[in-house]
Amino acid sequence: MTTETTPTxxxxxxxxxxxxxxxxxxxxxxxxxxxxxxxxxRERDQTPPHEIIGWVKxxxxxxxxxxxxxxxxxxxxxxxxxxxxxLAEADSSVPHILRTHYWFVEQHLQSSNDPAFRRxxxxxxxxxxxxxxxxxxxxKRPVGLYFDTAFTPDPAGGYRLNGTKYYSTGSIYSDHTxxxxxxxxxRIAGAVIPVDRAGVSILDDWDGFGQRLTGxxxxxxxxxxxxxxxxxxxxEPDGEPVPGYQGAFLQLxxxxxxxxxxxxxxxxxxxxxxxxxxxxxxxxxPQTPAEDPQVLQVVGEIAADAFAxxxxxxxxxxxxxxxxxxxxxxxxxxxxxxxxxxxxxxxKVAVDRFSYATAAKLxxxxxxxxxxxxxxxxxxxxxxxxxxxxxxxxxxASALGANFVHGTAFxxxxxx
Numbered sequence: 215m216t217t218e219t220t221p222t223x224x225x226x227x228x229x230x231x232x233x234x235x236x237x238x239x240x241x242x243x244x245x246x247x248x249x250x251x252x253x254x255x256r257e258r259d260q261t262p263p264h265e266i267i268g269w270v271k272x273x274x275x276x277x278x279x280x281x282x283x284x285x286x287x288x289x290x291x292x293x294x295x296x297x298x299x300x301l302a303e304a305d306s307s308v309p310h311i312l313r314t315h316y317w318f319v320e321q322h323l324q325s326s327n328d329p330a331f332r333r334x335x336x337x338x339x340x341x342x343x344x345x346x347x348x349x350x351x352x353x354k355r356p357v358g359l360y361f362d363t364a365f366t367p368d369p370a371g372g373y374r375l376n377g378t379k380y381y382s383t384g385s386i387y388s389d390h391t392x393x394x395x396x397x398x399x400x401r402i403a404g405a406v407i408p409v410d411r412a413g414v415s416i417l418d419d420w421d422g423f424g425q426r427l428t429g430x431x432x433x434x435x436x437x438x439x440x441x442x443x444x445x446x447x448x449x450e451p452d453g454e455p456v457p458g459y460q461g462a463f464l465q466l467x468x469x470x471x472x473x474x475x476x477x478x479x480x481x482x483x484x485x486x487x488x489x490x491x492x493x494x495x496x497x498x499x500p501q502t503p504a505e506d507p508q509v510l511q512v513v514g515e516i517a518a519d520a521f522a523x524x525x526x527x528x529x530x531x532x533x534x535x536x537x538x539x540x541x542x543x544x545x546x547x548x549x550x551x552x553x554x555x556x557x558x559x560x561x562k563v564a565v566d567r568f569s570y571a572t573a574a575k576l577x578x579x580x581x582x583x584x585x586x587x588x589x590x591x592x593x594x595x596x597x598x599x600x601x602x603x604x605x606x607x608x609x610x611a612s613a614l615g616a617n618f619v620h621g622t623a624f625x626x627x628x629x630x
């Protein structure tokens with residue numbers, strides 16, 4: 215589907231609750247149930263979840279990581295990742311849509327160069343406005359911090375921004391988008407701008423076979439004005455790397471979504487077995503599949519894999535929290551940052567080793583009828599496989615081996 219979209223709402227703040235809905239409360243459970251209802255049908259019919267994202271904003275879910283004194287829930291990183299797993303169990307598109315919003319918050323929670331600038335950006339999240347992204351491009355340049363999209367000085371003041379971005383996940387549901395691009399003097403820079411600004415066009419043209427409703431489409435930037443106060447320098451693309459855990463945050467976020475999907479696989483396996491009325495004539499049990507020990511074994515294996523994925527993600531989130539706690543003047547400790555990168559990489563390699571197979575096991579308990587399009591159960595395999603393509607698993611494993619054997623540092627960018 216290729217359509218030009220308008221924002222979910224205007225850039226005016228929504229009516230904000232006094233506090234966001236906290237994970238683990240009855241209100242959180244009710245929100246999850248509301249999101250889960252119709253999730254399979256939305257994905258099957260390719261119905262963009264604009265209404266659902268509206269519910270998320272009304273509940274203050276974008277403020278979960280903000281400090282309590284700033285109107286947030288003050289969640290730790292392990293608590294945030296547990297909440298993301300909950301959301302992905304309900305509908306895997308929802309947390310994926312929010313991925314760059316939460317990264318935006320995490321970036322500016324830890325920045326210290328300009329307190330007024332930091333406060334102004336975090337107020338976007340505090341007012342329940344969501345921030346999407348425009349980072350990736352399709353060119354012959356290596357994936358990383360080299361851009362054809364560019365800022366050029368505007369003689370009238372500020373800058374003009376021109377170019378095309380791809381994989382703009384979440385932007386069609388957001389109020390603002392964060393763009394990174396080439397800047398004068400061989401530098402790179404960023405800006406956070408409203409999605410309804412003149413010259414910004416966001417297309418819903420993502421045609422991947424999984425995570426179809428995440429708005430991972432194209433952003434066109436046609437002579438977009440960027441005010442001086444919206445522009446921020448990011449240094450040189452080949453500059454000395456600074457220790458960080460932001461790349462680890464972005465990577466582990468995807469494993470949290472996968473863990474939530476595996477929970478959903480487990481749930482669907484239970485429903486599928488319970489509703490099947492007949493078994494194969496040569497099965498080990500003449501009774502229903504729910505009485506067949508081999509079918510129950512498969513359900514148990516799926517449940518164990520879902521548990522393992524969640525445990526891996528939450529253990530890695532502890533390493534990210536240690537890195538966040540070590541930040542001084544905007545920079546985490548080098549050892550803590552490396553440990554966070556290592557943990558996120560280990561989590562991806564480990565979870566990817568079984569997640570595809572776990573999603574496919576659903577059909578071992580369901581039989582041929584489970585493949586009917588009406589049930590849309592194939593979405594789980596398609597979604598976890600699509601998520602896994604964000605940064606190749608084999609490159610993560612190679613980097614881990616080099617780190618353990620030679621002490622080689624991990625790449626200091628968000629694309630690792």
